[in-house]
Amino acid sequence: MSDEIKFPVEATHILMFARAVGDDNPIYRDAEYAARSEAGGIIAPPTFPRAVSQFDPTYPMRPKPGQKWFGSGKNPTGLDGPAPTSGGLHAEQHFEYHRQLRPGDVLTVTIKDGATWEKESKRAGKLLFQERIQEYRDEEGELVITARAVSVKTERPVEQS
Amino acid sequence: MPLSAKKLKVGDTHEEIVVDDLTRTQLVMYAGASGDYNPLHTDDLYTREVAGYPGVFAHGMLSMGMTGKMLTNYVGDGRLTKYGVRFTNQVWPGDTLTAKATVTAIREDSGQQVVDLAVETVNQDGKTVLTGSATARIDP
Numbered sequence: 595m596s597d598e599i600k601f602p603v604e605a606t607h608i609l610m611f612a613r614a615v616g617d618d619n620p621i622y623r624d625a626e627y628a629a630r631s632e633a634g635g636i637i638a639p640p641t642f643p644r645a646v647s648q649f650d651p652t653y654p655m656r657p658k659p660g661q662k663w664f665g666s667g668k669n670p671t672g673l674d675g676p677a678p679t680s681g682g683l684h685a686e687q688h689f690e691y692h693r694q695l696r697p698g699d700v701l702t703v704t705i706k707d708g709a710t711w712e713k714e715s716k717r718a719g720k721l722l723f724q725e726r727i728q729e730y731r732d733e734e735g736e737l738v739i740t741a742r743a744v745s746v747k748t749e750r751p752v753e754q755s
Numbered sequence: 756m757p758l759s760a761k762k763l764k765v766g767d768t769h770e771e772i773v774v775d776d777l778t779r780t781q782l783v784m785y786a787g788a789s790g791d792y793n794p795l796h797t798d799d800l801y802t803r804e805v806a807g808y809p810g811v812f813a814h815g816m817l818s819m820g821m822t823g824k825m826l827t828n829y830v831g832d833g834r835l836t837k838y839g840v841r842f843t844n845q846v847w848p849g850d851t852l853t854a855k856a857t858v859t860a861i862r863e864d865s866g867q868q869v870v871d872l873a874v875e876t877v878n879q880d881g882k883t884v885l886t887g888s889a890t891a892r893i894d895p
Contacts (some may be wrong), residue, residue, distance in 0.1 A: 607788070614788035615820030616774055616781065621832045632757070633833040640823040640838050644816050655793045665794030670804035684815035688839030693815035750809040752845065
């Protein structure tokens with residue numbers, strides 16, 4: 595994961611993201627409707643900030659040309675050993691919106707490691723938690739969004755009850 | 756329509772079915788839009804044989820995104836100031852999710868009326884898949 599990412603917010607990306615979460619609200623795709631609304635223009639859905647991953651040059655959850663990928667091809671995994679990221683799940687996600695994201699915003703996103711902690715669980719063994727804080731700033735340097743993500747590495751796959 | 760402090764009370768609820776029979780195709784759409792191509796969400800062979808799960812399952816962020824649709828439908832566009840969740844159970848293809856917001860407080864924050872909401876999303880078996888909270892600006 596890179597420490598600083600440039601994140602251009604684009605209308606087509608917002609449209610695709612809203613479709614993917616099943617949200618047909620015209621505020622995410624119809625410029626004329628949005629102009630007449632309280633928001634005054636197209637805005638991004640609340641969880642859109644995570645799509646910054648698209649712009650992270652070293653994001654580990656995206657296959658890269660010429661590099662082995664841990665998903666399946668000829669075999670169930672393209673790697674010889676275990677995937678470096680296997681066992682990782684998303685445990686928590688928090689957003690604070692200082693203003694709405696709009697197409698045309700060019701954000702600079704900085705990522706800092708936060709706390710780490712451990713927990714024992716019946717369903718997945720030892721759990722290792724890692725917190726990350728992301729700050730999204732606009733071209734004027736104003737803070738637009740603060741995000742806190744917690745990921746968890748499980749000792750074994752989560753048992754299904 | 757934005758919410759009004761006059762018409763709201765603690766304990767009020769709003770709920771919506773945010774997905775009915777979640778498809779694997781929607782998981783692919785979410786991977787493409789978000790940029791999270793973790794094969795756990797789109798690659799059944801990898802997920803069963805390497806990761807040890809019964810099959811592909813939804814990105815936590817997809818559940819949070821679908822729950823966010825219920826929230827913005829309730830509080831109005833561009834009104835959220837905070838939204839956070841914990842993922843408590845995995846969401847699988849075929850699941851039907853109902854997301855619910857419950858008013859926990861109506862208060863003033865730096866001269867602005869806001870509502871605090873408890874958020875919970877459950878699957879068709881009544882199992883909680885996500886819990887959280889949100890805050891939104893409301894009208895007086």
